[in-house]
Amino acid sequence: MSKVGIFGAGWVGLVTGACFAELGHEVVIRDVVPGKIESLRAGHVPFHEDDVPELLQKNAGRLSFTLDVNDVADCEFLFVCVDTPPTYSGDADLSRVWTVIDELPELSGRPVLVMKSTVPVGTGEKVRAGLDQRGLDHVGYASNPEFLAEGHAVRDFMSPDRIVVGAFEAEDGDAVAQLYSSIDAPLVRSDVNSAEMIKLAANAFLMTRISFINEIANVCEATGADVVKVAEGVGLDSRLGPHFLRAGIGYGGSCFPKDSLALKQLASNSGYHFQLLSAVIEVNELQKRRVVGKLKRHLASLRGKKIALLGLAFKPNTDDMREAPSIVLASRLLAEGAEVRAWDPVVADGKALPRGVVIVASVAEAIAGADAAVIVTEWSELRSLASTENRDSMANPLIIDGRNLLDPDEARLAGFTYEGIGRPETVLPATTTA
Ligand SMILES: NC(=O)c1ccc[n+]([C@@H]2O[C@H](COP(=O)([O-])OP(=O)(O)OC[C@H]3O[C@@H](n4cnc5c(N)ncnc54)[C@H](O)[C@@H]3O)[C@@H](O)[C@H]2O)c1
Numbered sequence: 312m313s314k315v316g317i318f319g320a321g322w323v324g325l326v327t328g329a330c331f332a333e334l335g336h337e338v339v340i341r342d343v344v345p346g347k348i349e350s351l352r353a354g355h356v357p358f359h360e361d362d363v364p365e366l367l368q369k370n371a372g373r374l375s376f377t378l379d380v381n382d383v384a385d386c387e388f389l390f391v392c393v394d395t396p397p398t399y400s401g402d403a404d405l406s407r408v409w410t411v412i413d414e415l416p417e418l419s420g421r422p423v424l425v426m427k428s429t430v431p432v433g434t435g436e437k438v439r440a441g442l443d444q445r446g447l448d449h450v451g452y453a454s455n456p457e458f459l460a461e462g463h464a465v466r467d468f469m470s471p472d473r474i475v476v477g478a479f480e481a482e483d484g485d486a487v488a489q490l491y492s493s494i495d496a497p498l499v500r501s502d503v504n505s506a507e508m509i510k511l512a513a514n515a516f517l518m519t520r521i522s523f524i525n526e527i528a529n530v531c532e533a534t535g536a537d538v539v540k541v542a543e544g545v546g547l548d549s550r551l552g553p554h555f556l557r558a559g560i561g562y563g564g565s566c567f568p569k570d571s572l573a574l575k576q577l578a579s580n581s582g583y584h585f586q587l588l589s590a591v592i593e594v595n596e597l598q599k600r601r602v603v604g605k606l607k608r609h610l611a612s613l614r615g616k617k618i619a620l621l622g623l624a625f626k627p628n629t630d631d632m633r634e635a636p637s638i639v640l641a642s643r644l645l646a647e648g649a650e651v652r653a654w655d656p657v658v659a660d661g662k663a664l665p666r667g668v669v670i671v672a673s674v675a676e677a678i679a680g681a682d683a684a685v686i687v688t689e690w691s692e693l694r695s696l697a698s699t700e701n702r703d704s705m706a707n708p709l710i711i712d713g714r715n716l717l718d719p720d721e722a723r724l725a726g727f728t729y730e731g732i733g734r735p736e737t738v739l740p741a742t743t744t745a
Contacts, residue, residue: 424442635663653677
């Protein structure tokens with residue numbers, strides 16, 4: 312068993328640390344935010360992610376949390392799991408990565424610095440040069456990108472589709488691969504540049520599928536086809552598969568938007584115009600805004616209209632609001648003069664939302680007297696939205712289902728005007744109870 316140091320107690324760092332501890336390794340997690348470390352020491356996880364609290368508690372004996380970089384000095388592996396947000400130009404901001412390199416304590420033996428943060432291709436070469444410049448040429452380097460998805464991050468870490476390890480020296484790659492030896496998954500060994508590109512390309516392809524099915528949905532709306540049926544029929548083709556073919560109001564989150572921009576910029580900086588990715592990004596931006604058009608079609612002007620936003624997090628089972636479509640939607644609705652009441656089962660405050668959005672504690676409160684309810688995040692709590700009780704509590708029983716969560720026929724039979732994304736037009740007349 313090894314001693315693993317981790318830089319960053321965010322989603323990736325904490326999940327990585329908890330899972331390595333579960334695999335039997337000794338783990339030291341270092342962050343720079345005192346409040347985060349204090350709350351972790353007190354047994355509180357600073358974000359909502361299933362299974363992480365239990366894993367941290369179960370493996371408490373093998374896990375420690377620190378602000379002091381010297382506490383990782385005797386680790387055999389140093390995982391970099393710091394955030395790499397976009398700069399104003401869209402390039403990845405690597406300043407936190409460079410801070411980690413600058414702060415590394417005296418290290419003996421041959422520890423391996425392992426990059427788990429998502430970084431542009433070429434970063435490993437620069438970090439290698441930076442380490443050498445600091446006299447740390449005895450420190451190995453490996454790229455080990457992380458593919459976990461928030462909401463089921465522990466499952467993704469423990470049962471990954473693959474583990475990717477890119478290294479300059481085979482012995483460093485071997486050592487990192489050995490850390491995962493008790494996980495049964497295909498191992499992809501590569502050079503560092505290719506490992507970095509695998510992560511960016513995988514994300515870009517997933518986003519491409521999402522924007523693709525969203526464009527198909529928009530054409531379905533124009534032609535009378537049902538995108539849910541279309542996706543089912545397309546996804547059963549074994550050459551294509553069913554994943555990421557769910558039409559909706561677009562992707563968000565801490566990874567897809569920033570990683571697509573970073574890859575687009577990486578290509579541009581290298582003199583290549585990545586046209587397909589540019590279109591994927593633009594389709595996603597427009598998709599978030601289509602909900603406003605749908606609302607206007609039913610309600611005409613939105614000035615003074617009460618709109619319930621149901622679900623705020625960028626996807627269910629997380630409280631992550633980074634680049635959540637709800638933020639753009641709320642801004643657009645406020646700009647149209649609507650009154651916005653919002654509900655989410657885990658996002659309890661509206662810090663990430665524009666001023667003017669009222670956060671309420673229940674779905675019932677959000678929709679009472681509302682002119683429309685918009686499903687923004689497919690929380691399972693919303694599956695029962697189309698009840699007669701809810702219909703009667705709304706001023707106008709209109710549901711815009713941004714995630715195609717509900718059965719359109721059931722919603723219409725319950726007396727709602729229902730519109731999803733890429734689904735056939737409403738057949739029952741709109742009803743208005745006032
Ligand atoms: N969140 C995901 O679903 C996901 C999935 C795969 C890959 N990634 C990538 O992993 C990286 C981390 O993402 P995240 O979502 O965990 O970010 P995060 O913002 O949740 O966490 C990053 C943490 O790093 C800490 N930090 C910053 N500088 C530090 C330093 N010098 N020393 C120690 N800690 C420091 C921050 O305080 C923060 O707690 C990013 O590059 C991201 O793109 C994220």
